Amino acid sequence: MAEPKRYYVTTPIYYVNDAPHIGHAYTTLACDVLARFKRLDGYDVKFLTGTDEHGQKVEKSAQAAGTDPQAFTDKVSQNFRDLADFMNFTHDDFIRTTEERHRISVQALWNKLIEAGEIYLGSYSGWYAVRDEAFYGEGELTKGPDGKRTAPSGAEVDWVEEPSYFFKLSAWQDRLLQFYDDNPDFILPKTRRNEVTSFVKGGLQDLSVSRTSFKWGIPVPGDPDHIMYVWLDALTNYITAVGHPETETGEYATYWPADLHMVGKDILRFHAVYWPAFLMAAGLEPPKRVFAHGWWTNEGQKISKSLGNVIDPHDLVATYGLDPVRYFLMREVPFGNDGDFSHKAMVHRMNGDLANDFGNLAQRVLSMINKNCAAAVPHHGEFIANDADLLGAADGLFDTLRGLMDRQDFNDALEAIWVVIRQANAYVDAQAPWKLKKEDPERMGTVLYVLAETVRKLALVSGPFMPQAMDKMLDQLAVSAEHRTFAFAGSEHALIAGTALPAPEGVFPRFVEETEG
Ligand code: MSP
DSSP, rough: OOOOEEEEEEEOOTTTOOOOOOOHHHHHHHHHHHHHHHHHTTTTEEEEEEEEESHHHHHHHHHHTSSOHHHHHHHHHHHHHHHHHHHTOOOOOEETTTSSHHHHHHHHHHHHHHHHHHEEEEEEEEEETTTTTTTEOGGGOOEEETTEEEEETTTBOOOEEEEEEEEEEEEEGHHHHHHHHOOOSEEEEEHHHHHHHHHTTEEEOOOEEOOOOOOSSSSTTTTTEEEHHHHHHHHHHHHTTTOOOOOOHHHHHOSSSSSSSEEEEEHHHHHIIHHHHHHHTTTTTOOEEEEEEEEEEEETTTOTTTOOOOOOHHHHHHOOOHHHHHHHHHHHBBTTBBBEEEEHHHIIIIIIIIIIIIIOOOOOOOHHHHSSTBBOOHHHHOOHHHHHHHHHHHHHHHHHHHHHTTTEEEEHHHHHHHHHHHHHHHHHHHHHHHHHHHHOOOHHHHOOOOOOOOHHHHHHHHHTTTTTHHHHHHTTTTGGGGSSSGGOOOOOGOOOOBOOOOOOOOSSSSOHHHHOO
């Protein structure tokens, strides 16, 4: 029997200390595009997102807001949920680390680690950055002129001394290196993989996994003076959501190990070093892949609250529209690299790629059909080589994209689609169907049919990136809802001649600069 096609993809869970911004929307968008792609390709998908609600950073933010942490997290978590709906994300579950299912799961994981002899009680003295919720060694810090030390991320650190449980991470060095060797695609992109392996080769220290100086967290079983280190708590969300501690049946048995944890480059170490070590130590399987994407800057500047240049996805969408924003973020830079958001680049993509290339193609084809073919899918005659070339190129996209999407290569996936869009526009110019109306109406029908079929395939394969716009395009080709999956991509499910088509309508607005006066 064929392997069931399943796909489990997760976003990081977002700290609720702050309002959601473009960085959060970006990580989840990448997962949404993948989840939609896999669903269209016949996979049973589980797509998880949520909020990370414990720890010192959230506790401090709640204090600053003058509320108790639970009320605070309820409120901010809802903002993340709202953003996900606003961005048209299709997650199947939204987990909060303050939920009861999660407490049970984290405490069960802790007990497994205790039983395996992987955790011992000691005391921690060292540096801690609340902003990163991370421990740092003296050697990693930079000392400023005022004597203040900062972490490589720029976060301030405090000296901490407290009793603490430790996870025996130092004992996992060789097994982790072996695991990376056996699973060469566990960490992508490759450059990030090299960073992680050299970090691990440099030697690992045991990791402090409990805190005693504040209360906002999940209590350590049997020793409630300790609460669990927020990263141990947070990482466990990925298995909580598939029903851990139940591992034999149900969703865990179906979906774990996850196919992909999508993360930003700043949190790769937690996912690619600590997390597989925790899981293997507890006798559980590590995930199949961690992909670390890059960071966005705003008009060349680092995005930060203090600079006041945080990009609110709501503003972006209000200015440019949702699908153009989704397209831009996935298209502008090779996924994994840092990217710069600029108004100029956004408008360039919107007017060039979307309105001119794709929009114009669809609009030209649909209006010619509307005018010259009685607003119905035209009949076609024999295909000539040029027709077959274009149809073949459009057909080939599905396999090309499967390969690229499996490596999270979104921008090459879109580029591959645009190669066919450009080919189709060149075909329109070369075949000049408007000239054929009098000379050879049958040939005109064939050309327009080939084009309509090509647009259908382009819209299907672009759907995960721009769901609303592509639905609108498929509406205009009268493709029924159940035919909007890759199973119906092939020519055997082609448009049927004579099917009435609605009046064409552009799907990509052009961005026109407002001029004064
Ligand atoms: N709570 C942890 C994750 C725990 S996962 C078990 C966390 N949360 S976060 O809210 O700070 O960040 C979440 C994600 O947003 C990270 O993947 C981070 O890389 C991403 N981004 C934050 N700012 C960003 C940009 N300016 N650009 C792109 N992504 C950025 O870390």
